[in-house]
Every structure is written in C-alpha cells, then in structure tokens.
Amino acid sequence: MERGKFKLNRRQFLKASAAAAALVGSTGQYFIPQVRGENGGQRTVKYVRSVCSPNCTASCGIKAMVVDGQIKALFPTDDYPEPEYGPRGCLRGLSYINMIYGPERLKKPLIRTGERGKGEFKEVTWEEALDFAAGRLKEIAAKYGPESVCFSFQVGGTGHVQKGAWIALSTLAGWNLIHPYDKNGDLPMFWPQTFGVQSEELEPLEWLNSRYIAVFGSNLMVTRLMDSDLLIEARNRGAKLVVFDPNYSPTAAKADEWIQLKASSDAALALGMARVLQEEKLYDEAFIKTFTDLPLLVRLDNMNRLRAAEVRGLDRPADVPAYREAFVAYNGRPLVVHPEKMEMPPDVLLEGEIEVELKSGERVKAKPVFQLLKEHLQAYTPDYVEQETGVNGDTVVRLAREMATTRPLHVIYGASNYQWYHGDLKGRALALLPVLTGNIGRPGAGISTYAGQYKIRFDVKAWWFPRPPRWLPWLYILHGPTPGMKAPWPSQGVKALIFGWGNPFDQHNMAGRLRQMAEKGELEFIMGMDNQMTTSCLYSDVVLPVASWYEKVELTTTPLHPYMQLQQPAIAPLYESRSELWIAREIARRLNPEFEKHFFPGLDENAAAEKAIELLLETGGPPVAGITLEQLKQGPVRLKSEVPGDRQIPFYEQVHFKRPFPPRSRPAALEATAQFVKSGRIEFYKEEDTFKTLGETLPVHKPPFEESEYALNPAVKDKYTFVFLTRNSLYRVHANFSNNVWLNELQDNRPKIFLNPEDAAAKGIEQGDLVEAYNDRGRVRGYAVLDPGMARNIVIFEQGWWSRYLAGDSYNSLTYPFIKPTHEVYFVPGIWAPNTAWNEALCDVRKVGES
Numbered sequence: 001m002e003r004g005k006f007k008l009n010r011r012q013f014l015k016a017s018a019a020a021a022a023l024v025g026s027t028g029q030y031f032i033p034q035v036r037g038e039n040g041g042q043r044t045v046k047y048v049r050s051v052c053s054p055n056c057t058a059s060c061g062i063k064a065m066v067v068d069g070q071i072k073a074l075f076p077t078d079d080y081p082e083p084e085y086g087p088r089g090c091l092r093g094l095s096y097i098n099m100i101y102g103p104e105r106l107k108k109p110l111i112r113t114g115e116r117g118k119g120e121f122k123e124v125t126w127e128e129a130l131d132f133a134a135g136r137l138k139e140i141a142a143k144y145g146p147e148s149v150c151f152s153f154q155v156g157g158t159g160h161v162q163k164g165a166w167i168a169l170s171t172l173a174g175w176n177l178i179h180p181y182d183k184n185g186d187l188p189m190f191w192p193q194t195f196g197v198q199s200e201e202l203e204p205l206e207w208l209n210s211r212y213i214a215v216f217g218s219n220l221m222v223t224r225l226m227d228s229d230l231l232i233e234a235r236n237r238g239a240k241l242v243v244f245d246p247n248y249s250p251t252a253a254k255a256d257e258w259i260q261l262k263a264s265s266d267a268a269l270a271l272g273m274a275r276v277l278q279e280e281k282l283y284d285e286a287f288i289k290t291f292t293d294l295p296l297l298v299r300l301d302n303m304n305r306l307r308a309a310e311v312r313g314l315d316r317p318a319d320v321p322a323y324r325e326a327f328v329a330y331n332g333r334p335l336v337v338h339p340e341k342m343e344m345p346p347d348v349l350l351e352g353e354i355e356v357e358l359k360s361g362e363r364v365k366a367k368p369v370f371q372l373l374k375e376h377l378q379a380y381t382p383d384y385v386e387q388e389t390g391v392n393g394d395t396v397v398r399l400a401r402e403m404a405t406t407r408p409l410h411v412i413y414g415a416s417n418y419q420w421y422h423g424d425l426k427g428r429a430l431a432l433l434p435v436l437t438g439n440i441g442r443p444g445a446g447i448s449t450y451a452g453q454y455k456i457r458f459d460v461k462a463w464w465f466p467r468p469p470r471w472l473p474w475l476y477i478l479h480g481p482t483p484g485m486k487a488p489w490p491s492q493g494v495k496a497l498i499f500g501w502g503n504p505f506d507q508h509n510m511a512g513r514l515r516q517m518a519e520k521g522e523l524e525f526i527m528g529m530d531n532q533m534t535t536s537c538l539y540s541d542v543v544l545p546v547a548s549w550y551e552k553v554e555l556t557t558t559p560l561h562p563y564m565q566l567q568q569p570a571i572a573p574l575y576e577s578r579s580e581l582w583i584a585r586e587i588a589r590r591l592n593p594e595f596e597k598h599f600f601p602g603l604d605e606n607a608a609a610e611k612a613i614e615l616l617l618e619t620g621g622p623p624v625a626g627i628t629l630e631q632l633k634q635g636p637v638r639l640k641s642e643v644p645g646d647r648q649i650p651f652y653e654q655v656h657f658k659r660p661f662p663p664r665s666r667p668a669a670l671e672a673t674a675q676f677v678k679s680g681r682i683e684f685y686k687e688e689d690t691f692k693t694l695g696e697t698l699p700v701h702k703p704p705f706e707e708s709e710y711a712l713n714p715a716v717k718d719k720y721t722f723v724f725l726t727r728n729s730l731y732r733v734h735a736n737f738s739n740n741v742w743l744n745e746l747q748d749n750r751p752k753i754f755l756n757p758e759d760a761a762a763k764g765i766e767q768g769d770l771v772e773a774y775n776d777r778g779r780v781r782g783y784a785v786l787d788p789g790m791a792r793n794i795v796i797f798e799q800g801w802w803s804r805y806l807a808g809d810s811y812n813s814l815t816y817p818f819i820k821p822t823h824e825v826y827f828v829p830g831i832w833a834p835n836t837a838w839n840e841a842l843c844d845v846r847k848v849g850e851s
Contacts, residue, residue, distance in 0.1 A: 121543065211444070213239050247789055275377040413427055429701070461619070535802050724775070738805065751782040
C-alpha cells in the first residue's frame with residue numbers, strides 16, 4: 001500500500017474501532033469466552049448489548065465488555081437491519097465508563113445537613129432516606145394539597161419503564177407532572193398551530209431521497225452526529241444542501257451554499273420566498289386545495305372563518321365531531337368543507353372576494369385564506385427582506401425558485417432557531433415552503449425538527465397512567481401564573497420538587513429563579529435521583545443514588561430512527577444504587593400500600609421492569625404489534641407504520657389515504673389535538689382571539705426582543721446589544737457528561753465564550769482572555785474564542801457546564817422565562833404549552849475584572 005493512498009471514511013473508522021465487538025454474534029446474544037487470568041486463573045468475559053440514552057436522539061446501541069463483573073470498555077454496535085444506521089456510538093457514549101466508575105458517582109442515599117447548595121450531607125440507609133422522603137411528601141400534600149408536589153423528569157423515549165414508574169406514582173399520589181418537552185425548549189409551537197401535532201420528522205434514511213435540503217439554524221454535524229453521514233451521503237447523491245445560519249457552523253462547512261442572515265430573521269426570509277412562489281405560480285394547486293385551509297373563506301367583518309352553519313342553504317353535517325368544524329369554500333356557490341373528508345372540487349376559488357348570504361339574511365364579504373395570504377405577502381418584497389435579513393434580494397428569489405422546482409424538498413428547522421419568543425412564527429412561515437410546493441407526506445420531503453427523544457411512539461397508558469395525570473408547565477413555576485394560562489395552577493403554589501434524569505438547577509435555572517426558590521425556602525422539600533453528584537443534587541434535601549444505563553432494564557425509542565431497543569444490565573448496580581422503578585415502588589408502599597400493587601411487588605427490580613415491558617408491548621397498539629421482549633433481547637426492532645417498509649415519513653397516511661389532519665400525538669387523545677386544526681387540514685390562518693390581538697392570524701415576521709426583553713425593561717435596548725446564545729456542545733449532551741474527564745480534557749477543561757473578532761477588538765478582548773457575558777439577571781464566565789465565522793453582536797456560550805466549573809455561575813441565569821400568549825391558547829401537556837425561549841436573551845461582554 002502506497003504512503004498517502006490509505007484513507008478511512010467515518011464508517012470504516014468506526015467499524016475498525018469496534019473490532020473487538022465483532023466477537024459478539026449478530027443476534028446480540030452474549031459471547032462468553034474463558035481466558036487465562038493472572039496466575040493461571042480463569043477470567044470471565046462477556047459482551048452485553050445496551051443503549052446509550054442521554055437525550056441526544058441518536059439512541060445508539062452499545063456493547064459493554066464485562067470482565068469479571070466490571071465494564072472494561074464500551075463499543076459501537078452494528079446490528080441494525082438497515083446497515084446505514086450502523087455502527088452507532090460516539091466518543092460521548094463510549095466514554096460513559098468514566099461516569100460509571102468516576103469519583104462523583106453517588107454511592108449511598110444522602111440527607112442534607114447544611115445549607116442548600118453547599119453539598120453538606122450525611123450518608124444514611126435506604127430505609128432512613130425513604131422514610132424521611134415519604135414522610136415529607138405526606139406532610140406537604142396534607143398541608144398544601146398533593147398538587148403542590150411536582151415531579152420533573154426527562155423525555156420518555158429515553159426510558160419508558162423507569163420514567164413510567166415515577167409518572168405512574170405521580171398520578172397515584174395526585175402530584176403534578178412537569179412535561180420535559182416544553183421545559184427543555186424543544187417544543188416547536190408551529191407544529192400544533194399548523195399541523196395539529198406535537199412534532200414530526202423524516203427518519204435519516206429518507207434524507208437520501210431528498211434532492212433539496214434547506215437547513216435553518218440546525219447544526220446537524222454536531223447535534224445529530226451519528227446520522228450526519230447520511231446528510232453528506234444525500235449531498236453526494238445529488239441533493240443540494242443549503243444552510244441558513246447567522247454563524248458559520250460545522251454543518252454550514254459541509255453545505256453547497258451558506259446563507260448568512262441576521263439572528264431570528266428567518267420568518268422574513270421564508271415569507272419573501274413564499275411571495276415568489278405565489279406570484280410566479282410555483283405552488284402545487286391540487287395539493288393546497290385538498291390538504292390545506294388556503295381555499296377556506298374568512299369573513300371580512302369579524303375575520304373568522306365562515307362556518308357552514310352560518311350560511312343560507314348550508315348546514316353543519318351531523319357526523320362532524322364536536323372537536324371539528326365545517327367551514328366553507330366557494331366554486332361559484334358556497335360549499336360545505338367536511339373536516340374529515342379530504343375532498344375539494346378542482347375549481348374551488350383561491351383568489352378573489354365574494355359576498356355570502358347568511359341565514360340571518362345579512363350579506364357578508366369573504367376571501368379565501370390564499371387571497372389573504374397573497375395580500376399579506378405583498379409587504380415582503382426582495383428589498384424589505386434584504387433589509388430585515390441581510391440576504392440579497394436576488395438571492396431570495398433564486399432560492400425560492402430552486403426550492404419550488406427541485407423535488408423532494410426537505411426543510412430542517414433547528415431547535416436553536418425556534419427557541420426564541422417568536423419561534424412559532426418562524427416555523428409557520430418556514431412551513432409554507434414545503435406545503436405550497438406539495439412537499440408533504442412523500443419520501444424525502446417535508447419539514448422536520450430534530451430535538452430530543454420526546455416522542456411517545458406507542459400507547460403507554462397501562463403502565464404510565466393508572467389514574468388521570470395532572471400537568472403543570474415548567475415556565476409557570478419560574479414565572480408564576482398568568483391571566484391567560486389554561487393549565488391549572490396549584491391553589492397553594494409549588495412547595496415540593498422531585499427530579500430525576502436531569503440537572504434542573506443548572507439546565508433550567510432561568511433568571512436564577514430556581515436557585516432562589518430553593519435558597520429562600522419557597523420549595524419546602526427537594527428530592528433528587530441521580531448517579532452523579534450534580535449541581536441539582538447539591539440543592540436537594542434527599543439524594544437517592546440510581547443505577548446507570550448499564551445496570552438496569554429499560555425500553556427506549558427515538559424520533560430520529562424507528563427502532564425500539566432494550567437496555568440490558570451488563571453489571572449489577574454499583575454500591576447501593578437502585579433502579580428508579582424500585583425506588584418508586586418503595587415510596588409508593590410508604591405513601592399508600594394500595595399504590596404498591598401497580599409496580600409488581602414481590603419481583604426483583606429487573607424482573608419487574610421486564611413485566612412492565614411486556615405490559616407495554618401487549619397494550620401498545622399497532623406500532624408494536626408482534627414485537628416481543630425476546631425479540632428485543634436479540635437486538636433492535638423496527639416499529640410498525642403504514643408507510644411501505646415501515647418507514648417514518650410524516651403525514652404519509654394523510655396524503656396517500658386522504659385522512660384528516662392531525663395524526664395522533666401520543667399519549668394525548670386525538671380529540672385533544674384535533675381541536676388545534678378544526679378544519680382537518682394544514683392551517684395557516686389562526687382565528688383565535690389571541691392571534692388576532694397580536695396580529696398573528698397569518699405567519700408574520702416580528703423582530704426579536706420587541707415583545708420580550710424591551711417590553712420587560714425598555715432600558716435594555718441601549719444597555720445590552722449582544723444576543724446571548726446557548727448552543728449545544730460536541731462534548732456534552734446538555735448537562736450530561738459535564739464531569740467526564742476525557743471530554744473535558746478535549747476542551748482544555750475550560751468553558752468558552754465565542755464572539756466575532758471585530759466585536760472583541762472593540763471591547764479590548766483577545767483570544768484566550770477570561771471574559772464574562774452578563775446582564776441584569778446574571779453572568780457566566782469563559783475563555784474568549786474569536787471566531788471570524790460568527791455574526792456581529794452575538795455571544796455564544798456552549799450550555800451544559802455544571803456550576804462548579806463556572807466558579808458558581810449559572811449560564812441560564814441570563815435567560816428569562818418569557819411566556820408567549822399564543823402558547824396559552826390551548827393546553828395539552830408537551831404538545832400545546834408555553835415553550836422555553838432560551839435564546840431570547842440580551843447581554844454585554846467584557847474582560848473579567850472590568851466594570
């Protein structure tokens with residue numbers, strides 16, 4: 001082999017690094033060789049397949065090499081039926097061994113002895129800890145009502161069994177559940193507003209069918225690391241990849257074209273392109289007439305949709321469900337549009353104005369939504385769009401034509417982009433691009449948001465909800481109740497917080513509020529479950545040590561790829577740690593002996609977990625039909641769908657079988673979410689009063705901060721001129737791995753603050769200086785990285801660092817729990833709820849020590 005001619009691509013490299021795992025059969029069963037140990041003794045070696053589950057969405061199968069009962073190494077797996085999905089496993093997951101055996105591993109139950117946050121605890125027995133915790137929870141429930149106790153957890157896809165146990169206990173005890181999806185800021189509110197669903201996305205194999213991929217503010221090369229090679233492969237096969245981002249990201253570096261635009265100006269750009277699609281008739285007329293609200297008439301006197309029940313000669317069909325509405329279209333005469341029949345005559349009116357006689361005898365003028373949209377878009381000229389976004393007007397027109405004529409088109413809308421106050425408006429505007437061009441429900445086409453393992457892909461009621469749950473969105477805990485909230489607020493407020501699978505005192509400490517609640521005693525009891533001594537554990541009154549991913553049984557799924565997988569214990573729980581299911585069962589028994597019956601009493605914790613899995617598979621409905629626990633023990637199993645090959649293509653069933661929108665978003669009932677799009681179609685016109693009041697009946701561009709930071713304090717407009725962005729890091733998954741020694745070494749053990757060199761020069765900041773980003777709410781410090789690819793007046797801090805690495809600072813103390821009124825029009829937990837706007841924050845930056 002000639003020097004310089006040898007090259008390894010990513011897949012070959014990972015396969016080489018996983019060579020040791022090849023000893024394991026393709027079925028995933030254990031291979032247990034006997035090898036000679038020291039002094040001629042026998043050593044037991046086995047390989048156990050499990051799943052890495054830090055909510056990065058990759059959900060990678062991992063094989064643990066266990067030698068004499070100790071995990072010695074973690075390897076990627078390559079046992080997925082579609083070889084393109086393997087091997088899976090990045091350095092973060094493979095270095096998890098540092099967490100299992102690291103110095104901050106929790107070993108015994110702890111009860112606080114000093115001030116909250118100081119880390120002063122005493123070790124106690126499990127009996128003492130459980131008795132104390134159950135006693136305090138009983139006291140608080142008796143004094144303030146059980147709804148004053150809140151349980152905060154992380155997304156269900158990373159663990160249906162263990163999380164399900166605590167969700168079930170919360171329903172039995174009457175506690176409030178805090179949904180992780182909106183708490184994390186991962187809920188893209190345009191989805192329920194436009195499509196009536198929680199969220200949707202193409203599986204990565206479908207990227208290979210795309211021919212135009214438009215990425216708006218998503219850094220897939222970092223945040224979707226294990227599937228990013230499929231993005232590159234799609235480009236290699238001829239897809240054009242265009243990245244829209246204020247900053248030159250690793251994903252932009254792989255693109256055919258990088259479009260730099262001003263922060264949070266995407267709606268203006270999308271609406272400018274939609275204007276071109278309308279004016280040049282580059283839209284799919286048959287598609288928008290059949291599947292959208294664009295032909296539906298809107299009354300000009302009250303700006304409500306015209307109802308069939310209002311019009312002379314028409315009636316609401318008797319078979320229309322209560323959560324739907326029959327509206328009106330026009331093709332020379334008024335037509336009843338049945339919300340559950342995707343039928344529309346080809347000559348239905350899209351443009352113009354008509355007059356309709358009502359049953360009262362009154363005559364009212366009306367226009368189709370398409371006409372209202374056309375008039376609305378007249379303001380989004382190329383010159384205006386260039387002014388608002390910084391993107392050349394000719395480029396806007398060219399991109400619109402490219403997207404309309406290159407099919408399939410796939411739009412990817414990144415979480416960092418929708419975690420703004422007006423993230424819903426940007427999403428509604430971006431959705432116009434695939435919808436107008438008919439790129440919905442087809443292979444390689446659509447709009448996707450990849451953020452978190454939020455999706456519940458099968459029915460979980462039998463295990464999760466023995467009683468109806470109570471829910472309280474996280475933002476209300478920090479912000480307080482609002483006049484428009486639909487979620488029920490506890491009559492005595494929130495008095496106790498139980499958390500697991502997360503680090504809320506770092507990750508969700510907006511405006512420093514959570515730490516204030518703990519320090520001032522507003523939270524009378526805090527209980528944490530973790531296997532690491534996180535910042536949140538330091539604020540807890542009781543800390544319970546839990547088993548790691550490789551020490552318990554769990555069932556996982558992800559919205560990113562369509563495989564159900566099993567976590568299997570490679571080793572017994574270390575020290576005195578126990579599974580969350582076991583802890584839930586013990587607390588349940590102490591609260592009420594009847595509660596314990598739900599958790600398979602009498603079985604050990606792993607056997608009980610397997611019983612829970614069998615229950616979920618038996619009652620999970622069509623997506624898990626025929627899947628068994630024994631199959632899962634052999635390896636990953638693809639979930640079922642009605643798409644050929646069980647592929648994951650959003651709205652395929654709606655488009656191909658002409659079913660009404662929305663498909664069901666589990667675990668909510670269909671009637672709970674169908675009310676969002678009462679027409680049974682994709683809706684761009686929102687008639688609810690809040691949308692009217694805010695001028696948001698149609699997608700509109702609104703500059704950032706006008707209705708948030710400036711409304712909260714007008715003085716900040718001139719005082720703080722930098723946008724404070726907290727992006728995901730290559731070296732962590734949110735707060736997971738923050739104390740991982742390997743990954744910290746790769747970052748020089750230093751948190752970084754990134755800014756444009758010209759901004760740095762104006763502040764007298766040089767590369768490597770210790771600087772701080774700050775505002776009136778808080779500060780965070782890091783070492784300056786001068787990045788010429790960054791836009792001006794932006795500061796980036798890579799979130800997830802624990803407070804101990806930041807000299808006690810909290811990066812989310814700079815943010816604020818803004819609640820947008822359109823997020824309160826309805827309330828369905830984790831589907832229509834106030835979403836956290838991490839990036840709607842202003843700051844300034846200076847060298848540490850300056851004032």
